[in-house]
Amino acid sequence: MAAQPNVAQKPIISMEDDEISDQESFIEENGPFRSLSQLLEPAHSAHLAVFLNFVLSNSDPSPLLFYLITSLYKEGSVKDMRKWAYEIHSTFLVPGAPLLWSNVDESLAREIDDTLQKENDKVEFLRRVFLKSRNKARDYINIQLKEFQVKRTAGLGTMYGPTDQQLQNAKGDKVKEQRIVEETLLPKLQQYLKEIDDGSSKECPKKQALCSALSTVIQRFFVTRSNPNSPVDKVHHFVSREKSFKSRLMAKNRKQDILGHNLRLQPYFEVTRCNHCQNILWGVSPQGYHCSNCELNIHRLCAKDLKEECPGPAQLKNAEGSKIGKFIDKLSTRNHHQADKTRKHDDDGGGGGEDGFSIGEYSFSLEYHDLFVQFVRRT
Numbered sequence: 585m586a587a588q589p590n591v592a593q594k595p596i597i598s599m600e601d602d603e604i605s606d607q608e609s610f611i612e613e614n615g616p617f618r619s620l621s622q623l624l625e626p627a628h629s630a631h632l633a634v635f636l637n638f639v640l641s642n643s644d645p646s647p648l649l650f651y652l653i654t655s656l657y658k659e660g661s662v663k664d665m666r667k668w669a670y671e672i673h674s675t676f677l678v679p680g681a682p683l684l685w686s687n688v689d690e691s692l693a694r695e696i697d698d699t700l701q702k703e704n705d706k707v708e709f710l711r712r713v714f715l716k717s718r719n720k721a722r723d724y725i726n727i728q729l730k731e732f733q734v735k736r737t738a739g740l741g742t743m744y745g746p747t748d749q750q751l752q753n754a755k756g757d758k759v760k761e762q763r764i765v766e767e768t769l770l771p772k773l774q775q776y777l778k779e780i781d782d783g784s785s786k787e788c789p790k791k792q793a794l795c796s797a798l799s800t801v802i803q804r805f806f807v808t809r810s811n812p813n814s815p816v817d818k819v820h821h822f823v824s825r826e827k828s829f830k831s832r833l834m835a836k837n838r839k840q841d842i843l844g845h846n847l848r849l850q851p852y853f854e855v856t857r858c859n860h861c862q863n864i865l866w867g868v869s870p871q872g873y874h875c876s877n878c879e880l881n882i883h884r885l886c887a888k889d890l891k892e893e894c895p896g897p898a899q900l901k902n903a904e905g906s907k908i909g910k911f912i913d914k915l916s917t918r919n920h921h922q923a924d925k926t927r928k929h930d931d932d933g934g935g936g937g938e939d940g941f942s943i944g945e946y947s948f949s950l951e952y953h954d955l956f957v958q959f960v961r962r963t
């Protein structure tokens with residue numbers, strides 16, 4: 585008796601009943617879709633899979649994927665969290681990120697930038713870094729849940745998975761739950777992977793980010809059989825210490841020498857843009873190549889299109905020849921690297937906050953301000 589209290593109650597009666605009591609049990613069993621906290625209970629994983637399928641098909645999936653992935657994030661050490669925080673931040677929150685959600689607040693992203701730059705060695709700061717954005721995501725998900733309830737009450741909900749009755753019957757049965765998860769979510773993942781393979785999708789970064797996020801969630805939130813051919817293992821995962829898939833794939837391309845550039849794949853920890861396409865270096869690390877000669881940062885894919893020769897040390901590729909470029913030449917390598925990091929908020933009171941200033945997309949700390957002024961006066 586005590587082993588399965590949930591299964592023993594209502595469904596047995598309602599299955600033998602007429603339409604009216606079916607309707608009653610339908611409404612009552614809608615329960616797990618009523619709140620995110622219920623949906624996240626381990627016993628409701630099949631319900632969560634169905635709701636995830638709904639947001640993937642019919643709404644913006646980013647807040648839910650973000651919420652689920654950030655709930656795994658705090659499991660890490662300081663070192664892990666630094667790495668994972670940038671992976672998540674660069675994929676979901678930074679302007680231009682592939683899975684940026686519609687109502688995300690730029691000031692939220694800015695606060696996270698600050699923490700990742702200044703407090704990245706403090707465990708208590710890192711643990712809290714996504715607190716506000718998770719609250720925002722939860723508000724958004726609750727609105728999506730309401731939409732979904734309306735759809736299910738109108739009888740349209742089964743477009744995204746089994747009926748409430750079937751979900752209720754699967755509860756506590758790992759095999760049935762797993763089948764529901766696989767039947768609702770794996771076709772989606774396969775579809776995205778196919779679109780990437782075909783090269784047909786113009787939204788390639790978005791699809792790649794979706795694949796990584798969805799695979800992470802499938803693997804970490806749902807019971808899945810280990811299967812060497814599973815699409816879940818075809819992509820790299822967020823908040824993962826395993827180096828398996830991606831590092832094996834990229835081992836041969838870890839180092840590249842192109843046109844004098846000494847390119848090495850590396851993880852990034854602060855918001856950094858690609859010097860070739862100006863988009864953010866996003867996703868699971870390593871996010872891009874860094875040239876140890878000229879401090880160039882570039883996406884792996886963009887490296888294939890690199891046409892400019894390496895200008896060598898103390899030359900920033902896209903500042904070459906300009907006043908700022910010459911100015912940068914005068915700075916040490918360390919500051920050089922600092923200047924390379926494009927601040928995304930040009931209107932942010934001088935880009936560098938209280939102790940800095942910015943010119944265009946470059947930002948400098950105040951100690952270089954006088955040096956810069958002298959330089960401009962001389963030229």
Ligand SMILES: [Zn+2]
Binds near residue numbers: 845878895
């Ligand atoms: Zn270079």
Ligand SMILES: [Zn+2]
Binds near residue numbers: 858859863886
């Ligand atoms: Zn690029």
